[in-house]
Amino acid sequence: MKAIEIKNLTKKFDHLVAVDNVSLSIDYGEIFALLGPNGAGKTTIMNILSTLLEPTSGNARVNGYDVVEEASKVRESIGIVFQDPSLDDRLTARENLDIHGRLYHMGKEERAKRIDEVLEMVELKERKNDAVRTFSGGMKRRLEIARGLMHRPKVIFLDEPTLGLDPQTRRHIWDYIKKLREEGMTVMLTTHYMEEADELADRVAIIDKGKIVALGTPSSLKDSLGGDVIRIRCDRCKEMADILQKNGFNARIIDEEVILNVEGAEKVIPKIFSISKNIEIYSVMYKEPSLEDVFIKYTGKAYREESPDGMANIRIRLRR
């Protein structure tokens, strides 16, 4: 059985096709990222998987349960951290978790024990009895993650877990997510931050306009671009290019630089030095393809990333 299985899933809002015939399956223990720009359909997929929305056609199973037919079984077995805040900020951290535990039918002692565990994990134990409205944005997000884990779900959904957070808090949250991997939990996260997907995910689905345009491990996606780009600045470029060509590299001269595409640049560079004889090399630069390059390749357009402290933050503040 797969943790998540999506077959030909489509969701239409009036005339807008938010999710367009998506099929996907995710194994237990996997950290899976849905990566795409805002409005790509990531949150819609997540809302369908968490039973908040019904699909227009196709079907999805989570933990083996159908998200429409067995919605309440699905809900019992998953944890969700929404993109927008969903804590009761008049209540304390403990109370938020306690009510959550009750809603998921946990016994009294189990609740008390688990509250301490999850608060410990997100380093909020000393704020246990403080009202959530006194928490910073990052602390609230950590508490939401703790709450999502409270009832020991098999699968947890994280919708834009670091949206609008400062880099330091982001790091923290990444660490928690990595800890979940160690515990063998299945995580599905959406993000529009390339480096977040790269850092955390075992597999990434790049999604654009409701369709999955690329799917694979971050490194396989990047490798599919055909390796790295090396740029060499040296005193006799022509001679250098000739030598490299003789050794089977596709070297060319652009703007007085020798440029070559290789697979595994870090292994090729020492070789370049050993065959370059007495040519003086001023500098060697190479660039690994990023997920951004992958996105550009598959969608044919540049990826505009929302600045983490720009609009996103303003939106969060307006919601408060």
Place this chain on the structure above:
Amino acid sequence: MIEDVYAIYLRELIRLWRQKVRLITTIMMPILWLGVIGSAFNNAFNFSGSSDFLSFLTPGILVMTMVFTATISGITTVFDREFGFLKEMLVAPIKRESILMGKMLGGVTQAILQGMIIIAIALLMGVKFSGISSIPGMFLTMVIVSIAFVSLGLMVASRLTSMEGFQMVMMFMIQPMIFLSGAFYPTSTLPSWLGYLVRINPLTYGVDAMRYFAIGYNEFNIALDFAVLIIFSIFLIIMGGYSFRHSK
């Protein structure tokens, strides 16, 4: 099911306790009504009923305050949506009905607490209630009235997408219902057009029932009062429940 309702209700209780200062500020208006209007009119004219005007007015003010509190409490579901907690409840493995019942119990509790504070104030002002025997009837009336108006609030809340419409509802729906309910005056001596409006207002029968139990004065048959109140409540529970279930 019971535990689910209790979880939702518990949250309402905690919130209520945290906002206990608000409980005190919202009884300022009834105090002014009873203290100023009640006392002033008490001496201004000789009331034809069995008791003084202040005692006549008290059940009316009691109903008025509870109607306000219950409606507002129902409408606070808008906040739950605005601040996201509604989502937390909607993805939990519980029935929508449990959320609805928990919210409703929370609103009823708040309205009844408020009612009890007003009764205490009225007692201090020297209002003569019928005695211990009046308690069950008054309590029952309070419960039915507050259930009806919490439901009304829930119904309104599922239509409202923001807090802006809230003032509109209070001004154009709740205020007229209160003014046309006989909460402040006897209905038997009204000009005919006004008397007609008062008689089609379901709240009139709530005020009448409350007055019957509180001070032993009434203008309609108590059976009629309860028939109207119960039908009105059931109608609003169904409407409120329906709107809540179908709200997005």
